[in-house]
Amino acid sequence: MDPAPDAPVLIVQHESTVGPGNLTGWLDAQRIPWQLADARASRYPERPWRAIVVLGSEASxxxxxxxxxxxxxxxxxxxxxxGTPVLGLCFGAQLLAVLxxxxxxxxxxxxxxWTDVRSExxxxxxxxxxxxxxxxxxxxSAEVVARSATCVEAFRVGPHLGLQFHPEVTADIVAGWTEEDFGASGLEAEASRVERDTASCLTDATVGAAAIYERFFTRVPVES
Known part of the structure; x- marks a missing residue:
């Protein structure tokens, strides 16, 4: 059954440091309602969803x-x-693969x-x-639609899309991850590499993220 026109998008978050980033701003701009669920609390609303977005996590x-x-x-x-469409981001894509x-x-x-991703x-x-x-x-049964030099970066199964990379990131999110992983480890060169690449890549990636969201969510059927 197709969702009602006002059915929200469910966003499943696993850690406070891995939030929805630019996604919620895009949804708000499109006037698509959304609701956040904390996976660690294991409490999920029982209602129809327009789509589900599963965010990243430090877990496997x-x-x-x-x-x-x-x-x-x-x-x-x-x-x-x-058939409720699922957009999986990083861990979310891994979980979608398992499911x-x-x-x-x-x-x-x-x-x-920052990684070079190849796709038609x-x-x-x-x-x-x-x-x-x-x-x-x-x-x-999945269609692999993007790869990098190291792994599968995107796949589709029916209405579902899994992305191993992170289109949702903002400058603050990247800075937080960089500090967490490199700041206290004496890996200044690695931190500098990420900061330099973020400065040159983030603007285009944010525009690209909006294009991904547009294509994914416009495929989601909604009753007129």
Whole structure:
């Protein structure tokens, strides 16, 4: 069943440092209502959703020792199966892969920084921020639509879209992650690399993020 015209988008957040960033501003500008759910609290509203956005996390999508992650999977699985469109971002894309029959495993290298992404789809190709230590092995039913030199960067399964990179990031989000991962580790050169690339890439990436959201959300069916 299609959602009502005023059905909100559910945004699932896992950590305070990994927020929806520029996404909520875009939704507000389009007058698309949204609601935030804290995955760690394992409490989800029971209502129809226009779509679901699953944000990033420091956790691994295959870590079944986490009570909140088991609860999140149990909540999302029937919605994914019934066709409620899901946009997965980084960990969210990994979780989407698991829920659609794919796998996630530890990557050969941890990626922290701006990454060249190749795609035949104009909205997906370009320089995007990647910040992950796991990689996606999509299901055979999935369509891989973007790659980088190290991993699958985007895939589709039905109405769902998984992005290994982070289109939602803002300058404050990137600065926070950079400080957290590099600031106290004596990795000034790595921090400087991310800061320099952010200065040159973020504006274009923010424009590109809006194009991704436009394409994803305009595909979501809404009753007239």
């Amino acid at each position: 999508a295959y870590d079944d020792t986490l009570d909140w992650l088991r609860a999140e999977k149990a909540y999302l699985q029937p919605l994914v199966d019934s 659609t029959g794919g796998e996630v495993r530890r990557a050969a290298a941890t990626i922290r920084g 789809e104009e909205t997906l190709g370009g320089r995007w921020l990647s910040w992950h230590g796991d990689e996606i092995l999509p299901a055979s």
